[in-house]
Amino acid sequence: MAKFIYKMQSILDIKYKLETQAKSEYSAAMAELQWERVKLENIFADIKKYEDTLRENNSGILNILEIKAVNDAIAYKKDEAETQKIVIQRAEKKADRAKAKLNEVMVDRKTHEKLREKAFAEFLRETSEQEMKEVDEVVSFQYNNQDAGGN
Numbered sequence: 001m002a003k004f005i006y007k008m009q010s011i012l013d014i015k016y017k018l019e020t021q022a023k024s025e026y027s028a029a030m031a032e033l034q035w036e037r038v039k040l041e042n043i044f045a046d047i048k049k050y051e052d053t054l055r056e057n058n059s060g061i062l063n064i065l066e067i068k069a070v071n072d073a074i075a076y077k078k079d080e081a082e083t084q085k086i087v088i089q090r091a092e093k094k095a096d097r098a099k100a101k102l103n104e105v106m107v108d109r110k111t112h113e114k115l116r117e118k119a120f121a122e123f124l125r126e127t128s129e130q131e132m133k134e135v136d137e138v139v140s141f142q143y144n145n146q147d148a149g150g151n
Contacts, residue, residue: 002130004123006116015109022102029095036091040084047077 006012054070057063 002123002127004120006119008112008115012109012112012116015105015112019102019105019109022098022105026095026098026102029091029098033088033091033095036084036088040081040088043077043081043084047074047081050074050077 050070050073054067054074057067057070
């Protein structure tokens with residue numbers, strides 16, 4: 001029996017590699033996004049600690065220098081949080097681009113897989129026709145030999 005050889009197998013192999021690469025890029029972008037979100041959560045936790053410290057300082061003996069230092073730290077952390085939100089937005093856009101690229105590559109790969117499946121189905125059809133033709137020839141040969149031997 002003939003062996004199926006897909007003429008564009010090298011292209012399909014490249015599509016698989018591109019998909020693997022796109023998955024890696026998407027995974028890295030999502031990891032970066034998650035890391036940036038964790039950093040923002042840590043900033044908010046620091047702000048809460050400073051606010052708690054400020055409340056404690058306001059309830060006891062007032063130390064103006066310490067209150068000012070804590071207020072400055074809160075203001076700095078709030079600025080840092082705003083900056084971190086921008087970083088997160090950039091990371092989200094990067095992750096969205098990576099996801100779009102991954103989807104595009106996956107669609108392209110699936111298209112080539114469908115083409116391969118169609119080529120394989122055509123190969124099976126042709127092989128089946130060839131086998132039927134050969135069987136017909138054998139039967140015809142046997143019938144003709146039987147007919148010639150009987151006369």
